[in-house]
Amino acid sequence: MSNELLISRRDLEFQLYEWLNVGALTRAERYADHGRETYDAVLDACERLATEKFAPHYQKADRVEPQFDGERVTLIDEIGPALKAFADAGLPAATQDYERGGMQLPTVIEKAAWSYLCAANISTAAYPLLSLANARLLLHHGNAAQIAAFAEPQLRGEWFGTMCLSEPQAGSSLADVTTRAEYEGESPFGGQYRVSGNKMWISGGDHELGGNIVHLVLARVADADGQVIPGVKGLSLLLVPKYLVNGDGSLGERNDVRVAGINHKMGYRGIVNTLLNFGEGTAYQPAGKAGAIGYLVGPLHGGLACMFHMMNEARIGIGLGATALGYTAYLHSLDYARNRPQGRSFGSRSSKQQPIIEHADVRRMLLAQKSYAEGALGLNLYCALLVDQARVTTDESERAQLEQLLELLTPVAKSWPSQWCLAGNDLAIQIHGGYGYTREYKVEQLYRDNRLNPIHEGTHGIQALDLLGRKITMNEGAALMQFSARVSATIDHAHELDGLASHADALHAQLKRLQQVTRTLWSAGDPVLTLANASVYLEAFGHIVIAWIWLQQAAAAHGKDSDFHQGKRQAAQYFFAWELPKVTAQLDLLAALDRSTLDMRDSWF
Numbered sequence: 001m002s003n004e005l006l007i008s009r010r011d012l013e014f015q016l017y018e019w020l021n022v023g024a025l026t027r028a029e030r031y032a033d034h035g036r037e038t039y040d041a042v043l044d045a046c047e048r049l050a051t052e053k054f055a056p057h058y059q060k061a062d063r064v065e066p067q068f069d070g071e072r073v074t075l076i077d078e079i080g081p082a083l084k085a086f087a088d089a090g091l092p093a094a095t096q097d098y099e100r101g102g103m104q105l106p107t108v109i110e111k112a113a114w115s116y117l118c119a120a121n122i123s124t125a126a127y128p129l130l131s132l133a134n135a136r137l138l139l140h141h142g143n144a145a146q147i148a149a150f151a152e153p154q155l156r157g158e159w160f161g162t163m164c165l166s167e168p169q170a171g172s173s174l175a176d177v178t179t180r181a182e183y184e185g186e187s188p189f190g191g192q193y194r195v196s197g198n199k200m201w202i203s204g205g206d207h208e209l210g211g212n213i214v215h216l217v218l219a220r221v222a223d224a225d226g227q228v229i230p231g232v233k234g235l236s237l238l239l240v241p242k243y244l245v246n247g248d249g250s251l252g253e254r255n256d257v258r259v260a261g262i263n264h265k266m267g268y269r270g271i272v273n274t275l276l277n278f279g280e281g282t283a284y285q286p287a288g289k290a291g292a293i294g295y296l297v298g299p300l301h302g303g304l305a306c307m308f309h310m311m312n313e314a315r316i317g318i319g320l321g322a323t324a325l326g327y328t329a330y331l332h333s334l335d336y337a338r339n340r341p342q343g344r345s346f347g348s349r350s351s352k353q354q355p356i357i358e359h360a361d362v363r364r365m366l367l368a369q370k371s372y373a374e375g376a377l378g379l380n381l382y383c384a385l386l387v388d389q390a391r392v393t394t395d396e397s398e399r400a401q402l403e404q405l406l407e408l409l410t411p412v413a414k415s416w417p418s419q420w421c422l423a424g425n426d427l428a429i430q431i432h433g434g435y436g437y438t439r440e441y442k443v444e445q446l447y448r449d450n451r452l453n454p455i456h457e458g459t460h461g462i463q464a465l466d467l468l469g470r471k472i473t474m475n476e477g478a479a480l481m482q483f484s485a486r487v488s489a490t491i492d493h494a495h496e497l498d499g500l501a502s503h504a505d506a507l508h509a510q511l512k513r514l515q516q517v518t519r520t521l522w523s524a525g526d527p528v529l530t531l532a533n534a535s536v537y538l539e540a541f542g543h544i545v546i547a548w549i550w551l552q553q554a555a556a557a558h559g560k561d562s563d564f565h566q567g568k569r570q571a572a573q574y575f576f577a578w579e580l581p582k583v584t585a586q587l588d589l590l591a592a593l594d595r596s597t598l599d600m601r602d603s604w605f
């Protein structure tokens, strides 16, 4: 695949350097060794890797699914070398400290570089994506022995990791997790437990890509009487390796973790998805006994809080993946529309067919795709920059504010691209006409791959409950106030720039309305009613966030006359004319505290 059809390098450079001004990060000691040269070198490396190692097996990984013969999982041969090349380039530990073998690269550059890999082959990219989130969780919550034995090999790209939350009966509702862990004594890696239970949907749950697989498992620890604490408060986090690790770091015996089966997915097929049995005791009995050996990570009964570290990172990663899939589909559509002759423009007398990009309706679809993809990329990079700014600030209250804003934006950064870049994927098929509906073109696979994103890592509905039920109300609405202050600052700035006042006014009006509606929703005195339409709130809030991102991009493009900058202004114009007004109807519905869904009865369907 041509690298020009993955992610626009010109756009990445605009977003990083002309808008987000990531160069300013080098003022912080942590990033002092960096500058545009190193940032560009990382982008170059990932662009090359994506084009040469990840993209070539994108369609093969879809056609030739992972296989399970009852014992072993096998993947196509190309995934291993691609991930080895990724590791050899030192990319897994890129953002880590020098002492850990990292480059102290800002997260915003890492995410920009990752967008190439996700656009080229989302499934192959998902193996390290999960492993790095796993390793970072351990760096944060693990003890020194756990970090050395289990996080560092993942940061070197030698081992891989999973997150094991879901069970057949417990997907959205983790309060219903039943996997158990029983204390066995102390070990060099901390408290040792025997884990038993079934985990469903585990991505990367088994394969032979690396030396070991580190499973992070949510389980319920029983007390001395065998009793467990119910609900999410009773969940603890256990580190369960596929192979046990000896005191000297060498691999020991096989742990009692078995693949019970693999799931056959609609898309995203290159990453194996497994049902894992822990503690089955049929094939493996570590230390002569049934039960998977696991080590407690973080505090007893503090598992969900620890896991949130991984989930939040994974959520932003999923938003970026959804964006990349929508982005590359947009570039494929653009290329196709420029090269596909069909029909003549209305009123044209020419005998020659014109490329379909000449039809206004095709340009409508392309503009929608562009506004979704570049807007979503902007939100993901903005969030990544918040991570970096929070990391380097020496002002504690500023750090708290940055983290709070990131928490507020996380459900949007996950959900908005999952919804709207998927809509962009749908338009990509439409622009390709009948050809888009065949497997000869990539756009149908990009759509199928992206269809997962509104489902995993907290469904759309669960993200909506998180935003309206938790993030909006936390610290008495402080995050929403901070968000509003930032949007208002952009509006004030835009008012000073020719041509942006009407966008600024439109955003101002929707922001005020959002604040009023939020107050109305939370003064209803009935949280069930308030939360009944949470998905609509998430969608309205998301469009306001992306309008804000577009206003910032339009301001950054202000006064610059190249085609590229004109394109930015036109995409902003599209978003404000066609997309932001949709929010009015959504906010009207929310303000009315509509009961249609609540009052509907099962028997009436």
Ligand SMILES: Cc1cc2nc3c(=O)[nH]c(=O)nc-3n(C[C@H](O)[C@H](O)[C@H](O)COP(=O)(O)OP(=O)(O)OC[C@H]3O[C@@H](n4cnc5c(N)ncnc54)[C@H](O)[C@@H]3O)c2cc1C
Residues within 6 Å of the ligand: 162, 163, 164, 165, 166, 168, 170, 171, 172, 173, 200, 201, 202, 203, 204, 265, 268, 273, 452, 455, 456, 457, 458, 459, 460, 461, 462
């Ligand atoms: C391909 C794939 C990969 C995955 N990878 C992993 C992984 O690596 N690790 C892992 O632990 N899990 C993984 N998952 C699991 C994923 O996170 C769950 O599928 C997801 O959380 C939804 O759970 P569920 O499938 O049981 O659906 P359910 O929870 O049964 O949800 C079904 C529907 O009901 C809605 N719903 C449920 N509860 C509520 C509620 N309280 N309020 C409003 N609506 C509600 C949901 O929004 C959804 O629309 C993966 C899933 C898939 C499909």
